[in-house]
Amino acid sequence: MLDNPIWSSLTTGHARFALADGPARRFAPDVAPFLGIRDPGPESVAAMARLAEPGERITMVGVVPDEAPGWSVEKRAAVAQMVFEGNEPVEEDDPAILVLGAGDVPDMLALTGLVYPEYFRPRTHELGTYLGVRREGRLIAMAGRRMWPGHFREISAVCTHPDFRGQGLARRLLARLVTEILRDGLSPFLHVDAGNAGARAAYERAGFVVRRDLPLVRLRRESP
Incomplete structure (x- = not known):
């Protein structure tokens, strides 16, 4: 699968x-x-x-x-495929996290265009729930669900605007998505550039382990 x-x-x-x-x-x-x-x-x-x-x-x-x-x-x-094997994150009330929809697409395209210019498209948000954080109306971080092979659910488009990195925004979004996917009875997984050691380490701290490189x-x- x-x-x-x-x-x-x-x-x-x-x-x-x-x-x-x-x-x-x-x-x-x-x-x-x-x-x-x-x-x-x-x-x-x-x-x-x-x-x-x-x-x-x-x-x-x-x-x-x-x-x-x-x-x-x-x-x-090569991309490292990572699957979640950690404990379910402790759910915290985080009113800053918003559900994104069709009206947010221009901002989602602009943000992902800074990091993933080839992969996020005008209707990608239809593949699953996407979450984001806005500050003074500006979308500064987002992440969401993309591929859905069987009982696995991919987390994708995890990104933060360069001006707002280092504030734990991606970590909070990732934790919320992991919690929601687990409660849906599915298994979270994701892909990351196999050579991006920093990102791999961050996902490992969040409970993901490398399954294999693809x-x-x-x-x-x-x-x-």
């Missing part, structure tokens, strides 16, 4: 969001840039091409094709 998180999400918890072609599934471009395949074989690679427009970029995690004719590789990296690839569909 977690070895192929995009495919698993689009065939279970987020099946209603799936644009499908045989052994390939993807989110609509305005929801998320992710495409998943059942396996790395030629049938899956052919199906990928039918789900993307020329010039379009998609991101894959976990199961990626060995070769992808008709695609240009723009990025290859390949990440960003591809651009070439013109015929």
